[in-house]
Amino acid sequence: MMNVNYRTVFILVIVFITLVFTGVLSAGFLGENDVFSIDWKFLTYTVISIFSISMVALITAIHRLFIKPINAITQAIEQKAKDEHSPFELSGMAGEVISLNNALFNVFDAESKAKAQIKHLAFYDNLTGLANRRLFKSYLGSSIASCARNQKKLALLFIDLDNFKVINDHYGHQIGDRVLAEFANRIKRITRGTDLVSVINPDESSNIARLAGDEFAILLSGLTDTMATVSVAERILESTHQPVEIENHKLYVQASIGIATYPDDALNADELIRHADAAMYQAKTSGKHTYHFFSKTLSKILQRQRQVQEALRTALLNDEFYLEFHPYVDSKEFKLAGVELLLRWQSQTLGNVSPEEFVPIAESCGLMKEIDAWVISEGCEMLSDWRKRGLPPVRCSINLSASELRNRALPAFIDACLKSHDLSPSDLELEITETKLVDHDDRTIQVLEGLNRMGLSLALDDFGSGFTSLNQLVAFPVHKLKIDKTFIAELNDKERLFKIADVILMLSRSYNLSATAEGVENIHQAHYLSQSGCQYLQGYYFSEPVSRQSFEAMLAKDNRTLPLPSASITSIDSGTTCRTY
Known part of the structure; x- marks a missing residue:
């Protein structure tokens, strides 16, 4: 009151x-x-x-x-x-x-x-309590400015957890979040070491960050040599040797670390983060669970990647993509049974670019969806054109990129293409590389099941080069295994009794799957595979990838047994006679 x-x-x-x-x-x-x-x-x-x-x-x-x-x-x-x-x-x-x-x-x-x-909430990660990307970039920028004034160096450690997606898929995101929080705590304990006072300010909360997902960063300032950086990186890797124990689960999480320094590798925050990120991917390529310093060689690779990415953005508009055709035959009479469509790119600025180079870049920058749609549309249009011209029917195999395996709209798009060209699902076969199917999730299974319900044939490409387990063969709606050419090359070794190709053929029969052998280069391999029950053969012994005109000439022949005499078709020397992806 x-x-x-x-x-x-x-x-x-x-x-x-x-x-x-x-x-x-x-x-x-x-x-x-x-x-x-x-x-x-x-x-x-x-x-x-x-x-x-x-x-x-x-x-x-x-x-x-x-x-x-x-x-x-x-x-x-x-x-x-x-x-x-x-x-x-x-x-x-x-x-x-x-x-x-x-x-x-x-x-x-x-x-x-x-x-x-x-x-x-604006500057710190709610899960780990670490600085977020926004605060870290601001702090990194001011640290670079301070080092420029004082003529000192700093190092950025870009950390990415290895195979963290497996934990999320198998144990759920709640367990995954707790793993991330524990890893963040380990980083904090490591950087509080007394011998690191010169490079990490224990009162500063902005030099350790969770950038996104399972990506972390540590900033080391006031460096005189690289030993402190190596010490921190080795401690982080050593900390992952101990499992994270959550709800009676012992989870082992390893990490790959990329390191870039100012001013040797970059002069601003964005460039330093980008180069440390590139070095981290180099560490993953080297076998994971290691650290890798950014180098001049890596800088050239990045420059080339940026050039390819820039050129890709206008490739479709400039009509720079084209298809090559790699036939495959049945193993009984060696008659033409189908053809694999191979994507090629002749850039106006870069010249001929290999699929092994441009496809991963297109996938990383989100351009592969449009390119895949072009290949599917082009394939359907060609099949329709051949039918109108009275050429014999032939099944076309089209490779799917990893990004398309999670595209829920893909089955509807392919169905629309088939109907618009008056084709049936049996006219197409979709190939999925085994290595890209390893990191599958529920969305991938849904897309594959949708394609299967349409009546499309699905082939698991490069089989044996990945890590597909036997239970995955049951889970995936796959109809064909394509044996990797590495195992076909082993057939030349008559001294070797154990042949992996025989094991894969036995698996295909056990799971009621057909099989295609890739990389058949001689008559000995062809006869061995035929007698072993491999249904289809593909390789240079029968035909190298050819142009559309050459393949149409092959289709028009009454006798389509391969190999044809070398003078009967005009093949092209592409310089890269590899498959699409």
């Missing part, structure tokens, strides 16, 4: 009575009433004196009741702005002012807490 200041109220009452009395006297004087017949000068002085006293009393009351408390609160607010942790301190104030002071303090305290929470 508000306390009443009776002294102030009394002053106001006296002022009010005085003003009323003054008004009455004034009215009587001005009205020249006989009741108030008073001396002119005396009355004037009296009115002026009473009015002056009343105004002084009124101003005093207003100052005491309003102006003085407002000034006190204003000073308290200014002090609060200077030190947001200090409370309002008012002394000698009335109860109303103290109550208002307390209310304002509560408002400012709540606002301060809300601002702190908003700041934390």
Whole structure:
């Protein structure tokens, strides 16, 4: 309940009575009433004196009741702005002012807490408590500027967990989040080591960050040599030797680390992060669970990748892609049974670019979806054209990129292409590289099952080069195995009794799958595979990849047994006679 200041109220009452009395006297004087017949000068002085006293009393009351408390609160607010942790301190104030002071303090305290929470959400990762990418980039930029002024070096460690997706898929995202939080704690403990004081400020919370997903970064400043950087990297790798124990699960998480330094490898924050990221991928390519420094060789690779990526963005518009045709035959009579469509790119600026080079880049920058759609549309259009021209029917095999395996719209798109060209699903076969199917998820299975329901044949390409387990052969709706050419080359070794191609053929029969042998280069391999029950053969012994014109000439021949005499078709020398992807 508000306390009443009776002294102030009394002053106001006296002022009010005085003003009323003054008004009455004034009215009587001005009205020249006989009741108030008073001396002119005396009355004037009296009115002026009473009015002056009343105004002084009124101003005093207003100052005491309003102006003085407002000034006190204003000073308290200014002090609060200077030190947001200090409370309002008012002394000698009335109860109303103290109550208002307390209310304002509560408002400012709540606002301060809300601002702190908003700041934390904006600049820190909620799961690990580490700095986020935004704060880390800002801190990295200021650190680079400081090193430039002081002529010092710094190093950036870009860390990515190996096969973390497997943990998320098998144990769920809640377990995955706890693994990430534990890994972040291990990084914090490592960087608090006493021998790292020179390169990591223990009071600084911005030099360790979770950039995204399972990507982390550590900034080491004030470097004189690379030994401190190597020490941190080795400690991080060593910390992953101990499992993360969660809900009776012992989970082993390893990491790959890329390292880039200023000013040797980059001169700004974005470039330093990009180069450390590239070095990390180089570490993964080298076998994972290791660290790799950015190098000049890697810089050239990155420059080439940027050139390829830039040229890819206009390749479709400039009609730079084309198809080659690699026939395959049945193993009994060596007659043409189908053809694999191979994607090729003749860039206007870069010349002939190998699929092994441009396909991963197209997938990484999101361009492969459009390219895949072009191949599928082009294949359907050619099949329709051949049928109209009276050429014999032939099945076309089309390679699917990894990105398309998660594209839920793919079955509907292929169905629309088939219907628009009056084709049936049996006219197409889709090939999926085994190595790209290893990191499958539920969405991949849904896409494959949708294609299977349409009646499309699905082939597992390069089989044996990946890590497909036997239970995955049951889970995937696959109809054909394409034996990797590495195992076909082993057939030339007559001294070797154990041949992996025989094992794969046995698996195909066990799972009621057909098989195609890739890389058949001589008659010995062809006869061996035929006698072993391999249904289809593909390789240079029968035909190298040829142009559309050459393949159409092959289709038009009455006798389509391969290999044809070398003069009967015009093959092309592409320089890269590999498959599409």
